[in-house]
Amino acid sequence: MMSSNQYVLLVFFVSLIYHNTLASPWLQRDALLEFKNEFPINASDPDDPINSWNRSTDYCSWEGVTCDRNSGKVISLVLDSFYLDGSLKTNSSLFSLQHLRNLSLDHCGLRGEIPSSLGNLSHLRVLDLSNNHFDGEISSSLGYLNQLTSLSIGSNNLTGRLPTSLGNLSRLTQLDLTDNHLDGEIPPSFGNLNQVLSVSLSMNNLNGTFPISFLNLTKLNALYLFQNQFTSGDDLPLFLPNLTSLYYLDLSYNHFKSTVPDLSGLHNLLKIDLSGNSFVGNFPASLLKIPSLEAVYLEGNQFEGSLEFHNASSSSVDTLLLSHNNFSRVSESISGLAMLSSLALGYNSFVGPIPVSISGIPNLSQLDLSHNGFTGPIPGSMSKLVYLFILDLSYNKLEGQVPSFVWGVYGLTLSHNYFSSLEKPRKVVDDKDSIDKVSFDLGSNSLRGPFPQWLCKVRLLEFLDMSNNHLNGSIPPCFLNPPFLKEVSLRKNNLSGFLPDMYSSQELKSLDVSGNQLVGKLPRSLIGCNYLEFLNLKGNNLRDTFPSWLRSLERLRVLLLGSNAFYGPIYTPSSSSTDFGFSTLRVIDISHNNFSGTLPRDYFANWLEMSSVWKGEKDWSDLPMYEGNQMDRGMYENSMVMIYKGVETEFSEILLAFKAIDFSGNNFSGEIPESIGLLKGLRLLNLSGNSFTSSIPSTLANITYLEALDLSRNNLSGHIPLDLDNLTFLSYMDFSHNLLEGPVPRGTQFQRQNCSSFADNVKLYGLEEICGPIHVPDAAPPQQPKDSSSEPEDVLNWIAAAIAYGPGVICGLVIGHIFNSHKHERLMRRFRRNNPSGTTRVH
The missing domain is CATH 3.80.10.10 (Ribonuclease Inhibitor)
Structure with missing residues (x-):
């Protein structure tokens, strides 16, 4: 029988052998290589830092690996932004590196649950698993890491309650669990973290009151x-x-x-x-x-x-x-x-x-x-x-003259007051070395008189809004040429004359001169505005042919030419079908002009942006609403007026998902192109008040998210396609004043329409039990655009929502909702300073 001394000696030698085996350089190397092979690494990618890990080099020289100088043990593994794209397995070879003191896997694309095996790395002092996709609950085994001084698991998808065991980390100085889905109360055991300096539990669902034990955190x-x-x-x-x-x-x-x-x-x-x-x-x-x-x-x-x-x-x-x-x-x-x-x-x-x-x-x-x-x-x-x-x-009630000294301010917002005039500046902002650009918002006041010529001298001007005033005269030829100019809104004034050339406005993103009295042709210099996204020329007296040349502007998203005197065809035969339409447009309004001619069957084949379903469209609860660049957060900031669900409606901001075509009030003839059915992202389609003939294309049933359809006041014949029943978002439609016949589709969205939507189609039947005879002898006159000057400002016409009864009503309300314009907030965001601690802050 083995004596006690012999037993102790045996245990000592076994432990020594085991210890030396783990510390063996080749075993450390193999453990790292096994860990690498647990993920789908692209071995042929020379830019992937983990590809420096190979048997031909010393593992202590591998990127992200630090070894103890004397023993060769791996003591630090910092793999931040190594895109591993996988999960940490419970039996991962990573956990055989028992001497790790620092483990950082920030931004590694890791997912799944945090393995409890991490609790076995008893020498860990720093553990960073932030900015990954870990889910499930935080493993209570992390509370066994009693050497830990820093624990960061922020920006993951973790759920459940905070483990009580984390209160055992008596040496912890930093705890960051920000931006997860944690809930419940803070455990009283957190009061034991008496060495902690920084605690961030922000952006979770934690509730309740604070534990009195926080009194112990005197070093916080x-x-x-x-x-x-x-x-x-x-x-x-x-x-x-x-x-x-x-x-x-x-x-x-x-x-x-x-x-x-x-x-x-x-x-x-x-x-x-x-x-x-x-x-x-x-x-x-x-x-x-x-x-x-x-x-x-x-x-x-x-x-x-x-x-x-x-x-x-x-x-x-x-x-x-x-x-x-x-x-x-x-x-x-x-x-x-x-x-x-x-x-x-x-x-x-x-x-x-x-x-x-x-x-x-x-x-x-x-x-x-x-x-x-x-x-x-x-x-x-x-x-x-x-x-x-x-x-x-x-948004006050200030009045009188805008004094000259304010023109020295870089970000000036005076909109929605009663100012009547502008005092000419003694000196304008013109610091050539400044990185800050000038922004003037004077919209919605009572400014009168000619457009101020001195604005041409503001070389650093980036944003100007003088909309909804009473300015008259012409726009100075020099104005639209400041080199940094990005956004201009002069809509709803009394400006006249020609639209100036824009030879130096290469950064221009948005131009809105709608609701004025401008005449002449579109300046061809617009072709040089390569960053132009939004162009609104509605409600003027511009007379020109269709500007098909604008399709070379690859960033153009919104083109509004309605209520002018444009004329002629919008399609010219060409050898290439890629010349059809605008591939980048999301909204086009050419209504109430004198456009004419026919459209080929494949006219809409190249309208790629309208053919795509925006990534946020399928789940309205996930629409981005965070601050930042308006286009980035899912919004157009610019204002536009469109016929929406039969009512002229002003949108101050509108979701990017809103894709619309309005060709109404022109002289188009021939068939409606079948390729219209390719525009699956379309929300609004208005072809009313033209001379389209033949039948309604059945391909309309492919426009899954269509909410508003107006084909009234044409010469369409045949049946209403029964497949339109499948358009469950379709909440407004108008087929009146055509030559349609046959049954009205029996879908709920059809049966709940106002009877006038089918009026003056003699051979159409199917609504008798709801509204009686639907024949109206005298066709309604074409709808004329409203006088924009008499329109109440920023009004949400809820009639557009009230007439929408079908399954698309919720979606319709979201799209049709008018948001208050807060352009001034782009300036006030500068009030927020960066968080001194480096913790990410979202407002």
């Missing part, structure tokens, strides 16, 4: 809990004033409903964000007692009353965002905020003149007073704000 520098479901009961968590080491506190976009307690004891605080909650009471002036505080975000709450700044003189606050509250008065003490550079007071309840005290803030560079009830002129004292860079006074 940064706490990010934004975009969750936390509540506060009567007060904010009692532990907050005790976290005196805090630099950054972000509790925004939760469900806190209370007053803000005295937080002046947080003497190290640099930034506090409580926006997007339901905090009440007066402005928490105690925050200004914190000498280090630089940024205060309190937007989107229910604060009210007067803004008092009793401790302004000692404050270091640089950014103060108080928009979307109920403040009603600004105290004179605001001028004491000597360090303040960004002030946002938009969407409050201020009335009367703009407070002169604001002009006493010496370093103010960004000011938002929009969406209030300010009246009177812009005070001359604001000329003292010599550093002013962004000024937004939109």
Whole structure:
């Protein structure tokens, strides 16, 4: 029988052999190569960094691999942005690298559950699995990694509750679980993380109140809990004033409903964000007692009353965002905020003149007073704000002359007021070395007189909106040629004369001069605007042939030529079918002109953009609505007026999924091209008021997402295709005043139409039991475009929705919805500073 001493000796030798075996260089190398082979790596791709892993080189020199100098053990594996594209297996050879201290697999395309085997890497100090596609719950085995100092699993698809075991990580200094789908309450065990410096649990579904054990986190520098479901009961968590080491506190976009307690004891605080909650009471002036505080975000709450700044003189606050509250008065003490550079007071309840005290803030560079009830002129004292860079006074009741000093501001938004004239600037912004461009928004005022010639001198002009005013005279030939000009809207004025040439406007993306009295031809210089996406010339007196030459503009998405005097065919026979139409257009409106001629069967064969189904169309709940470039977030920002579901409707913004063709009110003849059925992404089709003949093409049944169809006032004959029953989104249709015959399809969307949609088709039958005889002897006259000057501004005509009863009504409401135009917000986004901690912030 083996003695105890012999047994201990045997265990020692076995352990030694085992230890040395694991540390053997060739076993370390093979483990790495096995790990590599667990993923579908393209071995022939020389740019893939993991292809440096091969037997012919020292594994310690492989990219992403770090070894201990003495033992040769792999102690660090940093494979950030190595696109592995697979899952981590429970028995992965990765877990045989027992001496790993640092494992970073950020942005590796990993999916599936996080394996519990990770808990066996007992020497790990840093674990980063962020920006992947991991799902399922967080493995409780991660709580066994008692050497861990940093744990990052943010931006995945993790669900379930926070494991209590994570409270065992007593050496943890950084915890980031941001942007997942975690729910439930924060476990009390998190109070044991007494070494933690930064905690980010933002962008989850966490709820409940905070555990009192957070009082133990006395070293905490940064706490990010934004975009969750936390509540506060009567007060904010009692532990907050005790976290005196805090630099950054972000509790925004939760469900806190209370007053803000005295937080002046947080003497190290640099930034506090409580926006997007339901905090009440007066402005928490105690925050200004914190000498280090630089940024205060309190937007989107229910604060009210007067803004008092009793401790302004000692404050270091640089950014103060108080928009979307109920403040009603600004105290004179605001001028004491000597360090303040960004002030946002938009969407409050201020009335009367703009407070002169604001002009006493010496370093103010960004000011938002929009969406209030300010009246009177812009005070001359604001000329003292010599550093002013962004000024937004939109949506107030300001009047009089726009003073000359504001033209020194790079981002100026004065829209939706009652300004009547512009004082000529003494000096325009023209810093040739500036990287910032100039933006002037003067839309929807009462400006009168000729177009200001001095705008030609603003060389850095990038954006100009002077729409919905009373400007007259011609557009100066020099105006449309600033080298950086991207967006121009002069719609709904009284401008006349010719549209100037645009020889230098190579960056122009959007031009809207609709609703004026312009004459002549389209300037052929438009062909040089290679970035043009939106062109609106509707409602003028332009007389020209169809501009087929514009199809060379590969970025053109919206072309609106309606209600002019264009004439002739839109199709000219050619040897190549690729000359048909516009492959990139999403919306075209050439209605109410004098176009004529026939269209070949394959006319729409090359309209590729309308043939594709936009990726967001199948699931309306996933439509992108985040901030950023308007085209990127799924919206056209530009305004357009179209006949939508029988009603002339103004869209201030519209989803990119909206694809439309309006050829109505012309003199087209012959058959409707069968290739129209290729346009599967089309939402609106209006061919009314022409002379189309023959039968309705059955291929229309292929336009799956069609919502509005108007074929009225033509000479169409034959039957209404029964397959149109399958168009479940079709909620508005008009076949009236044709020569149609036979039964009306029995689909629900047909049976719920107004009877006038089928009027004056003598041989059509099938609706007798609903509305009686549908024959109307006298054909209705062609619909004339409304006078845009008499149209209420930015009106959502809900008649368009009310007449839509069928299954497409929900989709129709989404597409037909008119969003308020907030062009000023592109400027005010600059108020938001980058999060100092590096944590991603989404608003």
